Amino acid sequence: MQNINKEKRTLVDASRLIIESMARAGADAFIGYPITPANLLYQYGSQRMPLMLAAPDEITTLQWMAGLAAAGKVPITATSFPGYALMIESVNMAYMMELPMVIILVQRLGPATGTATCGAQGDLSLLRGNISGGHPMPVFSTSSFADCWTLSAKAVKTAVELRTPVVLLTSKEEVMTTKSFDLATLPEIEPVERKYYDLKCDGKYKSYKATGLVPDFLPVTQNKHQVRINASTHDKEGILQHSNDEAMANTQRLEDKIRHKLYDYIEYEYHESKGAEKLVVSFGITAAAAKDAIKKLEQQGKKVSLLIPKTLVPAPEVYIEIMESYNTVVVVEENINNQFSDMLYGIRKPANHRFVGSLGKMITPQQIIEEVQA
Amino acid sequence: MTTAFLNTDALPYCKGCGHDLIARHTTKALDKLNYDPLDVIMVTDIGCHGIIDKCLNTHTVHGLHGRSVALGAGISFGNMDPNKKIVVFIGDGGTTIGLQHILEAARLNLNMTVVVHNNYLYGMTGGQSSGLTPQGFNTTTSAEGNPFSGYDLCALTHAAGAAYTGRIMGIGDISDKLAEVFALKGFSLIEVLEICPSYGVKLNPRRKLQEIVEKSGKPLGDWTQEREPFEAHQGKKTDDLLSRLPIVKKAFNSYLKKPLSLVVSGSAGEGVQLAAGLISKAALISGLHVTQKGSYPVTVGVGFSTAEINLSNEHIRFHGINVPDMAIITSADGLAHNRKKIEAMKEGMLIIDSSLTAPQTEAEVIQHDFRALGARNAAIFSVFFFALKTGIISTEAIFKVIENEGKTEKLPLAKIKEALSVI
Known part of the structure; x- marks a missing residue:
């Protein structure tokens, strides 16, 4: 039975829970642009994130996020289908470059611009196949306000640990609805621990050499080791290749890391x-x-x-x-x-x-x- | 011969390509400025210019066609070290694709330099015209000469706010010029003109770069303006989005017996969402569980404004309302938007402004002149009326919410009290 004295009852919307959770988990930049029904997320992101940038469009949003991630940040954004559709090439880029980021995708009624203020669950098929080659990209779906808290943090953690873009799939009906809620029921969120390649290592750092399935990360803003980040087919060093064995093994690894690490993020x-x-x-x-x-x-x-x-x-x-x-x-x-x-x-x-x-x-x-x- | 910045002397370009010259003199310029190669982040994208990456000893970031400026902008936002240098390579094709990114980076005056390899066509993909191809220039997609003039990229970038913009010909030693540009703070763009040996030279025989440049109407030169480079002005920040939410204790009683779904609807600008919020907050301090969502047309300032509220003594999961248990309608807009729902009501209560004709419904219909206190107060008045008629929340609870939010002076509470006293 709930201890009524410890209750912290208030009215809250899911957008607020999502952004606060991601901030606590370690997201440190919100790149936004207005799109219904994701505008509350944009507003809260601007209030909460250490760095907030208003991008002029969807493609710029993802490109800025990728640049920030290459510099060591953990950026997030929020959009709905019309925006996400424009982001997909850049999402593929971030996937290929292995840059962590979270895209909060607020589902609304389609096709196209459809009805901006009507909820829907129509984007799963798109997300299942939005990486060219059919490679999987983690997608979490929130089904309650409690999920908006725990899965948002999980999305950030997964993005960082797997070095990948992650989609948090929600709906207009979640992020634009206010509910009475007991904040005391929210579990603590531990910030994700970022692991970097050991700068003291004397050997040559290769940006895509993975001892496990996920290569060690180094930002382009350090000057001990050369970092090569590449959206095109590349070898372990990050150098563009046509389709040699090393490059194909690297692309195979992209698929493998998401699939083989699945048990770390099944919810x-x-x-x-x-x-x-x-x-x-x-x-x-x-x-x-x-x-x-x-x-x-x-x-x-x-x-x-x-x-x-x-x-x-x-x-x-x-x-x-x-x-x-x-x-x-x-x-x-x-x-x-x-x-x-x-x-x-x-x-x-x-x-x-x-x-x-x-x-x-x-x-x-x-x-x-x-x-x-x- | 290798240099501090180049790991090979054999650059991967066609004989006579200006990209070779730009790459060698870019690295030479960085060397002149005594940069450590690992303090330089080179961002390239798709196009012949981008195949230089493997030859560079700097950090290299290779992105999507036309997006290298936006990608470099992201790195610039994330870089806190003023000793780093971000150099972005892009072609005239990529510039055409991603012109917005260049204008945006110029507008924000981000610390970075863009080197535009303008050989007047898309080279890697087969010599097609770009947005920078001059009028009359032959390409594989305009064999009789490009019918359009190209963008004046420097004028656009300067107008957008770049600290420096310049246009030079890619002939001779351009390293001093590049070093001068690399040393500037803020956003700089230098457009280097060249002719693609594989397509441009072949399709435009006997034409010299000098003559093409002169006929293009885009002069060589420098354009500068004094502007402070971008600094992240982040405004007022909160360190916790939950800490300022009002935590409430039960202070009033409710006579709610079973879960209630309620629609409050009127016209935009008549305080419907505010009024619905009063119900939700009053319910919360009366110990009830609540959900609330708004619905309005895309143009938020006209037409209907509807709020859907669920109240319950237990945790509410599903919050959708197909046919409400109760509806409060304060204007014709609200009625039109909810007519079908009201007609479908088999029981419950319809509270509706007396100026409106109630639709056919099996709900109990109660009419009152909510607009008597003015259109802007109709929804607020109807909420008090609802409280008085149903006892689901008390009028005292609503007054308490208004007091808690410091809105006592903003609402015509005396008039509302007076009107309520005669009900």
């Missing part, structure tokens, strides 16, 4: 109801409706389990393992093409899978209940 909730034959799977903003639906079904004496994936890309196999242990699986997401299942199964989804989708409207607990009982 999901699994509420297993013993004896249940049905499973609801939902992520992001619809997970709240799913939780309410499960609760109501429980009150009616019906056992249903719930899986809330939070690490969406790369998708861990455990999601499939959990889903395969149920007779019926209901996947709930606010789009009309079941992007989560599409990512896991492609065009042939298992016959025992059902889908609750929506376009331009939040999915209600009742819609989920009806599908579970159908």
Whole structure:
């Protein structure tokens, strides 16, 4: 039972929690430009981050972030699809250069500029394949205000530890909604520890030589070792190559580091109801409706389990393992093409899978209940 | 022969290419200025100029076509050491792609030097025209001469605010000129003119650089202005976004029996979001759980303004409202935006301004003249009315919120109290 004397009840929006969490985790620069529904994040970023820069456009945003990251900063930005679409080449650049950064992607209704103030969950398919070559880039999805706190810090930590851009996927319905919230429930956030190549090493530093899967980082602002950062295919030293063995091994490593380190950043909730034959799977903003639906079904004496994936890309196999242990699986997401299942199964989804989708409207607990009982 | 800055004498350029001259004299100029190669960050992008990286003993950062200036700008923002030198290479093609980045870096007067390798065409991709190709110049995409004149890059960059802009021909020893530019503080851009031996020379036989430059109408020269280099002016900062949030204790009672979804809607500029905020905050100090979100057209100053509120004695997860339990409507805009929702109500309460015709609904309809205290106060008045009629929150709780926020003087509370006294 909650100790009422320790409660710190207030009204807060998720944007505030996300920015504060990232700042505490070690993000130190916010590069922003106005785009709905990410404007609160921009406002808070400008108030909180040691360095805030107003960029003139989306491509500049990502380029400045990459430059800052090369200089040793941990930059973040916030956008929605129209902005993210323009960033993708530069996101690929940062991925290839292995520069840490976090992009908060606030989903809104598309296609194109769609409806700026209407929520949606339509960007997963894009994120799953937005790196040329199909290489995975970590994507975390927040499904509650508590997630906005813990996963935001996790996103920063993952970006730094894996030397990669990371997307924190949220929605208009999260970042523009205010809720009563007990701040005392927020766990402490430890700042991420940055590890650098040992400057005392006499040997030649190679920017992309990795003893594990992640090469040691050095900023271009030190003068003990030469740093070569490259967006084109390159060898361990960072020198442009066409497709020799060393360069291909480097590109292979980019894929491997994200996949093989996955167990360091798998995040999901699994509420297993013993004896249940049905499973609801939902992520992001619809997970709240799913939780309410499960609760109501429980009150009616019906056992249903719930899986809330939070690490969406790369998708861990455990999601499939959990889903395969149920007779019926209901996947709930606010789009009309079941992007989560599409990512896991492609065009042939298992016959025992059902889908609750929506376009331009939040999915209600009742819609989920009806599908579970159908 | 290698130098402090070059690890080879065999630079990777076609015979006669001006890029070779620029690379050698850039490094020579840095040497003249006694830079340690590892205090120099060379930023290049796609284009023939960018293949120099491997020959350099400096830090090298190789980015996307047309983006090297923005990438270099990011490094400049992140660099706190005034002894570092950021030199950005870019071609005329890259300049065309990323012109905005150059203007932005010039506007902010960032500490960096951009060396534009202007050989009047995209070389690496096959000799196509760029935005800097002069009128009449032949390229593979304008065999009869470029029909358009090129940008005057120096004029644009100077106008944008660069501390220094200059245009020179890439002939002879240009290292002294480059050293002079590299030594400047703030943003400097030097446009070095050359002819691509693979495409420019072949497609424009017998034309000399001097003659091309003269006909282009873009004069050689220097353009300077006294400006302080960029310093991050970050304004007022907070070290914790949560520390100033008001922490509230329960101070009032609520008569809420079960979760309530409520829509408050009126016209933009009539205080709807403020009024909805009063409900949320009053509910919070009455021990309730609350969610609130706004909805308004893209043009925030006209049309409807709606707030959706959920109140509950328990933690609220799902906050969407399809059909509300209760609706407060204070103007025709608000009614138009919520008509379908109100018509779908099977129970609950509709509180609506008496100037409006209530739609067909199974909700209990209560009308009152909220606009009597003026349009700007209609929503605020309706919130007090809601409190009085439902007891879900008390009017005292609302007054307390207003007092806590120091808004007592800003709202016509005496008039509201008077109006409430006769309800």
